[in-house]
Amino acid sequence: MTTTEKHVFQAEVNEVLSLVVNSLYSHREVFLRELISNAADALDQLNFRGLTEHTLLGDDRDLRIELIRDAKAGTLTIRDNGIGMTHDELIQNLGTIARSGSKKLMQSLSAEQKKDITLIGQFGVGFYSAFLVADSVTVVSQKAGSDETWVWESQAKGDFEVRPGERRGRGTDIVLHLKEDAKEYCDEWPVREVVHKYSDYVRWPIKMEVERGSGDEKKTEWQTLNQARALWTRPKGEVTDDQHREFYKSLSHDWQDPLGWTHFRVEGTHELTGLLYLPAKAPFDLVDRRKSGVKLFVKRVFIMDDAQEIVPEWLRFVRGVVDSEDLPLNVSREILQKDATTRFIKKQVVGKTLTLLEEMAAEGETEREVDGEKKKMHRYQAFWSEFGRMLKEGVYHDLDSRDRLAKLLRYRSTHGEGEYSLAEYRARMPADQKSIYYVAADSLATAKASPHIEALKKRGYEVLLMTDSIDEWIVDALREFDEKPFASAAKGALDLPEDETEKQKMAALEKTLQPVLERVQKALDEQVKTVRVTDRLTDSPACLVSDEHGMSARQERVLREAGHDVPQQKRILELNGEHPVVKKLSTIADEARFADWSALLYDQALLAEGSLPADPGAFARRVAALMAEG
Numbered sequence: 001m002t003t004t005e006k007h008v009f010q011a012e013v014n015e016v017l018s019l020v021v022n023s024l025y026s027h028r029e030v031f032l033r034e035l036i037s038n039a040a041d042a043l044d045q046l047n048f049r050g051l052t053e054h055t056l057l058g059d060d061r062d063l064r065i066e067l068i069r070d071a072k073a074g075t076l077t078i079r080d081n082g083i084g085m086t087h088d089e090l091i092q093n094l095g096t097i098a099r100s101g102s103k104k105l106m107q108s109l110s111a112e113q114k115k116d117i118t119l120i121g122q123f124g125v126g127f128y129s130a131f132l133v134a135d136s137v138t139v140v141s142q143k144a145g146s147d148e149t150w151v152w153e154s155q156a157k158g159d160f161e162v163r164p165g166e167r168r169g170r171g172t173d174i175v176l177h178l179k180e181d182a183k184e185y186c187d188e189w190p191v192r193e194v195v196h197k198y199s200d201y202v203r204w205p206i207k208m209e210v211e212r213g214s215g216d217e218k219k220t221e222w223q224t225l226n227q228a229r230a231l232w233t234r235p236k237g238e239v240t241d242d243q244h245r246e247f248y249k250s251l252s253h254d255w256q257d258p259l260g261w262t263h264f265r266v267e268g269t270h271e272l273t274g275l276l277y278l279p280a281k282a283p284f285d286l287v288d289r290r291k292s293g294v295k296l297f298v299k300r301v302f303i304m305d306d307a308q309e310i311v312p313e314w315l316r317f318v319r320g321v322v323d324s325e326d327l328p329l330n331v332s333r334e335i336l337q338k339d340a341t342t343r344f345i346k347k348q349v350v351g352k353t354l355t356l357l358e359e360m361a362a363e364g365e366t367e368r369e370v371d372g373e374k375k376k377m378h379r380y381q382a383f384w385s386e387f388g389r390m391l392k393e394g395v396y397h398d399l400d401s402r403d404r405l406a407k408l409l410r411y412r413s414t415h416g417e418g419e420y421s422l423a424e425y426r427a428r429m430p431a432d433q434k435s436i437y438y439v440a441a442d443s444l445a446t447a448k449a450s451p452h453i454e455a456l457k458k459r460g461y462e463v464l465l466m467t468d469s470i471d472e473w474i475v476d477a478l479r480e481f482d483e484k485p486f487a488s489a490a491k492g493a494l495d496l497p498e499d500e501t502e503k504q505k506m507a508a509l510e511k512t513l514q515p516v517l518e519r520v521q522k523a524l525d526e527q528v529k530t531v532r533v534t535d536r537l538t539d540s541p542a543c544l545v546s547d548e549h550g551m552s553a554r555q556e557r558v559l560r561e562a563g564h565d566v567p568q569q570k571r572i573l574e575l576n577g578e579h580p581v582v583k584k585l586s587t588i589a590d591e592a593r594f595a596d597w598s599a600l601l602y603d604q605a606l607l608a609e610g611s612l613p614a615d616p617g618a619f620a621r622r623v624a625a626l627m628a629e630g
C-alpha cells in the first residue's frame with residue numbers, strides 16, 4: 001500500500017513559478033537569500049513559542065541554519081531546527097498562494113506584464129525561487145512538538161507529492177536537486193560568497209561543513225558563515241548600504257531596492273532600536289488597512305509580524321523592524337493595545353519616518369544607486385508619486401503629525417508643470433493675496449479649465465489644482481498653512497482686493513442686472529439657491545459655487561459614490577455681468593425662451609466643473625435649437 005498523495009498546485013502558483021524562473025534567471029543566486037530568510041523566520045517562530053512552551057525546544061537548543069553540500073548526489077540542503085511544518089501546512093504553504101492580494105494581482109496581470117521583473121517584487125519571490133537552481137525540490141519537515149515527519153516533493157510541473165518520511169527531530173530540510181548548470185552550489189566558495197552577499201545580516205548562525213588542509217592532513221570542520229548578529233543591533237556606521245538593501249529585500253520579499261531607510265536607537269526612559277525602510281513601489285496589499293510591514297522584536301526575540309499597534313495605518317507601507325528593551329517577552333496584541341510603551345514606540349516610528357521624509361524632501365536631485373544602476377533622481381518626488389496618498393490620509397487622521405505632514409504635501413498648480421509644496425506656493429504669493437486658492441476636479445484638465453479660477457489667474461494668483469478625492473477634506477482639516485487660510489475657488493465669495501473703480505463697477509452691474517437675476521432665479525428655482533453677479537469670472541458666462549462652509553459638488557459626489565446618503569444641496573449660480581450672453585439675457589422678453597436660456601446657463605456651468613446636467617437630453621435639445629436659430 002502506498003501512502004504517497006498527489007496534489008496539483010493552485011493555478012496561480014504555476015504562474016508565479018514560471019514568472020520567477022523566467023524573469024529572475026539572471027539573478028538566480030537570490031534563491032539562497034529567500035530560503036535562508038524562511039529558515040530564519042522558522043527559528044524566530046520556534047523561539048517565540050518556546051518562551052511559553054518550555055518543553056518545546058527539548059535538548060535541541062542550539063538554533064541554527066545549516067547548509068549541506070553533497071557533490072555526489074548533486075544536492076544542496078538548507079536545514080533548520082525551527083518550527084517545522086505539519087502535513088497540512090506543507091500542502092497549504094507550499095501549494096497555494098495564501099496571500100489573497102498576490103492571487104488577485106497575479107490574475108490581473110497581462111502576459112506582457114508577467115515578464116516584467118519589477119512586478120514580481122510586489123508579491124515576493126519566496127520558496128518558489130528554489131526552482132531557479134533545482135529541477136526537483138524535496139522538503140522534509142517535522143513540526144515542533146510532533147513526532148511525524150512529512151516529505152513534500154515537486155519538479156514544478158504542475159503538481160507535488162506528499163508522503164511520510166524520517167527526520168531526526170523538529171525542523172525543515174529543503175533539499176535542492178541542482179540543475180546541471182547550477183552544480184557550482186555543491187562547492188564551498190560559491191555558497192560562501194552568496195551567503196556573504198545576501199544573508200550576512202541573518203540573526204541566526206548559518207553553518208557549513210568545509211574541508212581544510214590536504215593529503216593526510218585533510219579534515220572537515222563546521223564554520224559559521226555569517227556574523228549572526230541582527231543587523232539593527234550593529235552600530236549604524238558599520239552597516240553598509242548593500243546590507244541594508246539585502247536586509248530589506250529579505251524582510252519584504254521585494255525585488256527592488258528600497259528608496260530610503262532610517263536606523264535609529266532611542267535611549268533614556270525607554271530603549272528601542274528601529275530599522276525602517278521605504279519601498280520604491282507601493283506594495284499590492286496597501287489596500288489592506290490592518291496590515292503593517294513592521295516586525296516587533298523584544299530584546300532580539302521575534303514577537304510578531306505586522307505589528308499594527310506600533311505603526312499608524314497611514315504608515316502601513318513602511319517595512320522594517322522595531323526591537324524594544326522595555327516590553328515583556330510575553331507581550332500579546334491585547335497587552336500591546338493597552339501598554340503605554342506601545343504609544344511611545346509608535347511615536348518614535350512616526351517621528352523617525354517623518355524625519356527621513358523631510359530629509360529626502362530637502363535633498364533635491366541626487367545620484368543614487370538603484371538596483372545596481374546609477375540613477376539621477378529626486379527621491380522625495382519618487383516617493384510622493386507612490387505614497388503621497390498615504391501621507392494625505394495621515395494629514396486627515398493624525399492630528400499630532402498634521403503640521404509636519406502639511407509641509408510634505410505636494411500639489412500641481414497653475415504656476416507650472418511641477419508638483420509644489422505649500423511653502424513654495426506661499427513664497428510666491430503676491431503681498432495683496434489673502435488666501436491660498438485651490439480648485440478640485442476629477443482631472444487635471446478639468447481643474448485647469450475650471451471657470452472658477454478665471455479671475456484669480458487674471459490677477460496672477462496661483463491656484464492649486466487638486467485631483468485626489470481626499471484633497472478637499474484635507475484642506476478642510478488643515479484650514480490654513482503658515483497663517484494663510486485655504487480658500488476654494490468654488491466656494492463662498494473670493495474676497496479679492498478691489499480698488500474704488502472696480503467696486504463701483506460691480507455695484508453698478510448688480511443694480512442694472514437685478515431684474516435679470518430675479519428672473520433667472522424664478523426660472524431655476526428648483527435647482528439654485530440664489531443667483532448673483534460675480535467678479536470670479538472673466539471668460540465664462542456662469543458658474544456654480546457652494547457656500548463658504550458647505551460641501552462642494554465634488555465632495556457630495558465622492559460621498560455618494562462611497563455609498564453615503566447625501567442630500568443634494570442647492571448651490572449659488574453666479575453670472576458674469578460683462579459677458580455678452582448675460583447682457584443679452586436682459587433683452588429676452590419671452591418668458592419661455594428666457595427659461596430655456598437660464599437652463600442652458602445652468603447646465604453648461606455644471607459641465608464646466610465636470611458635473612453632468614440632470615437631463616442631458618434636454619440640454620442637447622436646447623443647444624440644437626439655439627444652433628438652428630443661429
Ligand code: ADP
Binds near residue numbers: 125128253
Ligand atoms: P512567505 O515567506 O512570503 O510567506 P514563501 O513562499 O517563501 O512565502 O513560504 C511560504 C510559507 O511556507 C511560509 O510563510 C512559511 O509558513 C512556510 N515555510 C517556508 N519555509 C519554511 C521553513 N524552512 N520552515 C517552516 N516553514 C516554512
